[in-house]
Amino acid sequence: MHDMGCAITDKALLDVQSLSVHFGSVSDPVRAVDGVDFHIFPGEIVALVGESGSGKSISALSLARLIPEPAGRIVDGRIIFQGLEVLKLKSSELRKLRGARIAYIFQEPATSLNPVYTVGWQIGEAIRLHRKGVKVKAEVAKLLAAVGLPDPARAAGAYPHELSGGMQQRAMIAMALACNPDLLVADEPTTALDVTVQKQILDLLVELREKRGLSILLITHNLGIVANVADRVYVMNNGKIVESGETKTVLRTPQHEYTRKLLKAVPRLHKTA
Amino acid sequence: MNELLQVENVSVRYGALEAVRGVSLVLAAGETLGLVGESGCGKSSLGRAVLALEPVAAGRVMFDGNSVTALKGAALKQFRRQAQMVFQDPFGSLNPRMSVGSAIEEVLFVHGIGASRTTRRDRAAELFRDVGLDENWLGRYPHEFSGGQRQRIGIARALALEPKLLVADEPVSALDVSVQADIIQLLKRIQRARGLAYLFIGHDLAVVREMSDRIAVMFKGEIVETGTSDQVCDNPQHSYTQKLLSAVPDIDKALA
Numbered sequence: 385m386h387d388m389g390c391a392i393t394d395k396a397l398l399d400v401q402s403l404s405v406h407f408g409s410v411s412d413p414v415r416a417v418d419g420v421d422f423h424i425f426p427g428e429i430v431a432l433v434g435e436s437g438s439g440k441s442i443s444a445l446s447l448a449r450l451i452p453e454p455a456g457r458i459v460d461g462r463i464i465f466q467g468l469e470v471l472k473l474k475s476s477e478l479r480k481l482r483g484a485r486i487a488y489i490f491q492e493p494a495t496s497l498n499p500v501y502t503v504g505w506q507i508g509e510a511i512r513l514h515r516k517g518v519k520v521k522a523e524v525a526k527l528l529a530a531v532g533l534p535d536p537a538r539a540a541g542a543y544p545h546e547l548s549g550g551m552q553q554r555a556m557i558a559m560a561l562a563c564n565p566d567l568l569v570a571d572e573p574t575t576a577l578d579v580t581v582q583k584q585i586l587d588l589l590v591e592l593r594e595k596r597g598l599s600i601l602l603i604t605h606n607l608g609i610v611a612n613v614a615d616r617v618y619v620m621n622n623g624k625i626v627e628s629g630e631t632k633t634v635l636r637t638p639q640h641e642y643t644r645k646l647l648k649a650v651p652r653l654h655k656t657a
Numbered sequence: 658m659n660e661l662l663q664v665e666n667v668s669v670r671y672g673a674l675e676a677v678r679g680v681s682l683v684l685a686a687g688e689t690l691g692l693v694g695e696s697g698c699g700k701s702s703l704g705r706a707v708l709a710l711e712p713v714a715a716g717r718v719m720f721d722g723n724s725v726t727a728l729k730g731a732a733l734k735q736f737r738r739q740a741q742m743v744f745q746d747p748f749g750s751l752n753p754r755m756s757v758g759s760a761i762e763e764v765l766f767v768h769g770i771g772a773s774r775t776t777r778r779d780r781a782a783e784l785f786r787d788v789g790l791d792e793n794w795l796g797r798y799p800h801e802f803s804g805g806q807r808q809r810i811g812i813a814r815a816l817a818l819e820p821k822l823l824v825a826d827e828p829v830s831a832l833d834v835s836v837q838a839d840i841i842q843l844l845k846r847i848q849r850a851r852g853l854a855y856l857f858i859g860h861d862l863a864v865v866r867e868m869s870d871r872i873a874v875m876f877k878g879e880i881v882e883t884g885t886s887d888q889v890c891d892n893p894q895h896s897y898t899q900k901l902l903s904a905v906p907d908i909d910k911a912l913a
């Protein structure tokens with residue numbers, strides 16, 4: 385065996401090292417992400433949890449360099465995805481990475497879907513771009529049904545504003561899966577879904593991991609979801625990762641004060657004495 | 658009757674689609690009614706109809722004894738001040754070209770609250786602190802915040818006018834459980850102090866239970882079950898409610 389650092393880079397699908405992202409002025413920046421390390425192995429579901437505003441979304445967006453520049457700047461670190469140095473890629477190489485290999489379910493679907501195209505057209509476009517030879521219309525219908533939309537034909541013909549919050553979220557999920565990615569970055573993918581549809585979506589993601597070896601970075605505030613689906617978890621607070629490990633170990637025996645505070649605040653449906 | 662809000666047989670249509678079908682409910686001052694249900698069953702449509710942000714195809718909404726649909730001019734403006742909404746999509750409900758501080762100050766100005774610019778600015782800062790945001794960020798634009806921060810800005814803006822009724826559409830879904838608990842306490846504190854009534858729409862049943870006196874369960878445009886929070890959560894009657902309760906991802910079971 386090699387030493388640990390080397391082994392991770394060799395075997396991991398994604399390896400992020402001392403990533404820092406700043407916003408605002410250079411002299412007094414907002415340190416949104418402040419020296420973060422994490423990795424994901426092929427077929428792994430890794431959760432990223434933490435305080436609102438702690439840098440989860442910005443860390444996730446950095447992976448395919450989707451940070452709004454020049455306001456935001458990756459000032460330090462390495463991102464190695466499938467052996468590629470993401471921070472050194474040319475824009476043509478980046479375009480190939482986005483969508484095709486790393487797909488995103490963005491946190492706010494209403495603002496990520498294009499308001500002037502129907503949902504079916506947008507999902508179809510993702511298929512046309514990334515999966516040559518696939519029958520577009522049939523695949524769109526299949527995806528919309530897979531994410532639990534009760535009337536896929538109506539959803540396909542609808543503009544985003546004609547769908548409810550949770551239907552938009554499911555359209556967003558279908559669009560991300562349309563690209564057939566290797567890594568799915570799912571930023572709060574089920575917040576607008578009732579728990580029965582939520583369960584259906586989580587089952588779908590787990591199935592894609594089993595069948596295709598899809599790797600998933602799952603950002604969520606719902607520790608019940610983390611406990612049920614994630615292999616490992618990273619806990620973020622104030623731009624830094626404060627704790628990480630096997631999901632059950634971290635949630636059963638949290639070491640960091642912030643993780644303990646978080647676990648204490650989990651709302652329970654049925655009060656136990 | 659001294660109900661603050663009475664919804665009587667309200668229907669909402671989008672073309673051929675009847676999203677809300679003959680829904681009736683009542684809400685008293687100082688009370689919280691939780692509204693849960695399948696994604697796409699019509700909760701947001703109903704919430705918007707209550708606030709006259711969506712036309713009703715049938716039925717009526719009564720607020721303080723007056724029909725909301727008939728309101729015009731000064732009376733409508735007065736209603737807009739007293740009945741506020743926290744939107745499900747915070748980004749879409751914020752003006753991207755205005756700093757969030759200016760947006761809150763403008764709401765106050767339009768409704769004639771705060772004698773001077775300084776008092777309005779102080780009030781905006783106070784609201785920001787209340788929802789756990791740094792008042793030094795009032796000059797930032799909506800896109801410069803995280804999802805959960807934007808959600809709290811929506812709450813701050815809705816509370817700015819000290820409404821009597823707040824329709825809160827998934828108001829804490831983007832918050833970590835610790836901040837979420839703080840916001841729930843804030844909403845309850847304001848309710849006790851001012852008798853504010855909440856129509857609280859949510860998917861997290863534990864949160865809805867914690868917030869609500871009563872819960873209404875909606876399914877395919879209709880209310881299929883109503884009861885006290887304890888009744889609905891401990892002894893659900895409708896099969897959809899039972900299905901819903903059994904699908905909650907349980908952290909304790911997963912870790913056991």
Ligand SMILES: Nc1ncnc2c1ncn2[C@@H]1O[C@H](COP(=O)(O)OP(=O)(O)OP(=O)(O)O)[C@@H](O)[C@H]1O
Pocket residue numbers: 407408414415416417434435436437438439440441442443452455456491800801802803804805806831832833
């Ligand atoms: N464009 C921007 N300009 C300035 N600051 C920004 C910008 N975008 C994000 N930030 C700040 O960076 C920090 C991290 O934001 P991020 O969106 O990563 O948080 P998050 O962990 O995803 O939070 P949430 O759970 O609320 O979505 C926040 O404090 C946010 O205010």
Ligand SMILES: Nc1ncnc2c1ncn2[C@@H]1O[C@H](COP(=O)(O)OP(=O)(O)OP(=O)(O)O)[C@@H](O)[C@H]1O
Pocket residue numbers: 545546547548549550551576577578671674676695696697698699700701702703745
């Ligand atoms: N502007 C619109 N035009 C056409 N149809 C609409 C419009 N707004 C909502 N709908 C439809 O009305 C139905 C109810 O939507 P609504 O947003 O009220 O659901 P919801 O219960 O809030 O769902 P969610 O929990 O997913 O937010 C859905 O089928 C939706 O597609």
Ligand SMILES: [Mg+2]
Pocket residue numbers: 440441442491571803804805
């Ligand atoms: Mg986020």
Ligand SMILES: [Mg+2]
Pocket residue numbers: 548549550700701702745826
């Ligand atoms: Mg809704």
